[in-house]
Amino acid sequence: MSAEHATTVERxxxxxxxxxxxxxxxxxxxxxxAAWKVEGRRPIATLHIxxxxxVEDPGLVAQVPSDRREVLVLCAKGGSxxxxxxxxREAGSIAKNxxxxxxxxxxYLQAVRVPLDADEAEHFEIWQLNRRGKGCLxxxxxxxxxxxxxxxxxxxxAYERFVEQLGARIVRVFDTHVHADHxxxxxxxxRLSGASYCVAAGNGGELKHAVTPVRxxxxxxxxxxxxxxxxxxxxxxPGHTPGSTxxxxxxxxLLTGDTIFVSGIGRPDLGGYVVEWGRVLYHTLHERLGALQDDVVILPAHYADASEIRDDGVVAGRLGAIRRTALELQIRSEEAFVEAMQSALSAPPEIYARIIAANLGTLQVEAEEAVEWELGKNQCAASGHEGPRREAHLPMPEERKP
Known part of the structure; x- marks a missing residue:
């Protein structure tokens, strides 16, 4: 397909x-x-047919709006x-696949530099790589x-290329926890970088990877x-998982993994122990993080939707503001917190158990399987937060509605 007839997710x-x-x-x-849609930081005019x-009626193209806007056509893999x-295009539209x-x-990964104070910016850099389709950071x-x-x-x-562009080399790799959604x-x-690897499974976790432990x-x-x-x-x-770091x-x-997000907290039930892990998470939020100042900048591992991306392209929030606005942080007793977690959480996707096993190193996964397992947004938050809708849906042509 010629370049003039195609576009990329990045574009x-x-x-x-x-x-x-x-x-x-x-x-x-x-x-x-219904399960998964493209999200922009501004509304996207979207038509679903x-x-x-x-295939049944090629003449249906006449009902796609022809107001000379460019039409970008999307499917699962790019073939249909x-x-x-x-x-x-045969009907005269400006259309790209x-x-x-x-x-x-x-x-797709979108790299954005995190703003730092002037003295720190001269000394080091933090880059946030946003996996826009999954809300992973x-x-x-x-x-x-x-x-x-x-x-x-x-x-x-993608990480190897990015680090090469920075003129640097990878010396350590950290996972904040054993991930469930990817x-x-x-x-x-x-392994490929010759760097040390750190992740903690916590008590009862059967971690098979070679790791360099930290305390x-x-x-x-x-x-x-x-x-x-x-x-x-x-x-x-700990709390989202026993080994969360x-x-x-x-x-x-502060890179917090899934312990705390810019609009809420991580769910404590992905191991099937919502009461036990919920109690631990409560104390982490109010004691471990409670000792930190309000001006600490939270850099999480996930976000709910594009409304949480700031104007500078970064997903981040001040701890003080999150303390004031996150509903889960307003709960002031351990028992009430656990009860809230039990009532708020729906069952996680079944595939999460297999992803956890793969990330522990106890289950091997082929590349094609990994693609299939990861389809869709993450479901790692303790609540079903939804920001402003980022789509402007157009109606399906009447005669084609089921």
Whole structure:
């Protein structure tokens, strides 16, 4: 397919975030569309007509709005949408196929530099790599020519390329916890980089990967220039999982994994122990994190939707503001907190148990399986927060409605 007839997920999101006019035509099946959609930082004009409708009646293209907006056609993998885009172009529309479809959307990483105080910005960098399709966040911390990568996804080549562009090398890889919603790239990235790997499973976790353990309060030094190292302090924060660990970078940037988000907290039930883990999480939130100042910047591993992306492109929040606004943090007794968790949580996706096993190293997963397992947004928060809707849906043509 020629470049003029195709576009990328990256370009689609750039147009959506900038508010550029276009129509997104999603041709996936009804159930796929209902479960997972493209989100921009501004509303996306979206029309959903399943692919098989166009197969049955190619003349249906006449009912796709022809107001000279560019039509970007999307499916699961990019094949069916290429067919529909061609039909639209033959009918005179300006239509492009979104290469790779929703799988490409789920894998795409958007790198954004986290703002730091001026004196710290001269010393080190924090980059947030946003996996927009899943609401997953990973981090690259650079000081001098040394890098720590935190919570990498399975597309490890993307991290290798990014670090190469920084002119640095990976010396450590951390996972804040054993993830349930996606396959970690941590063990393989560490192996290929010759770096140490750190993740904690906690009590009862059967971790098969070779890890370099860290303890609460440990200070890890990053940087290879004399007198110019960066202190990264280990803060053990169990509850979302027994081994959940946060990392305080410099004075006040805390990478929290799924312990606390910018609009809520992580769910404590993914191991099947909502009461036991819920009690631990309560004490982590009110004691471990309670000792930190309000100006600490929270950098989480997930977010709920695009409304949580700031104008500068970063997902982050001040701990003080989160304390005031997150409903779960207003609960002042352990028993009430556990009861709230029990009542608020729905059953996690069944596939999460297998992803956990894969991330522990007790289950091998093939690449194609990993793609299938990871489809859809993360469901790691303790509440079903929904921000403003980011789609402007157009109605399906009347005669095609089931």
């Amino acid at each position: 689609l999101l750039e147009k959506a975030d900038a508010g550029e006019p276009f129509l997104l035509l999603d041709v996936r099946n009804d159930d796929e569309y 399943p692919y098989f409708y166009f 949408s290429a067919f529909v885009a061609e039909l639209l 979104v290469e790779g479809g929703m799988i490409a959307y789920g894998d 990973s981090y690259v911390i650079r000081c001098g020519t040394e890098v720590i990568v935190v919570d990498p996804s399975r597309n490890i080549r 396959i970690s790239g941590g063990p393989e990235l560490a 609460d309060g440990d200070v890890i030094r990053l940087g290879d220039a004399p007198g110019r190292t960066l202190a990264v302090r280990v803060v053990v924060t 946060s990392f305080l970078v410099g004075r006040r940037h």
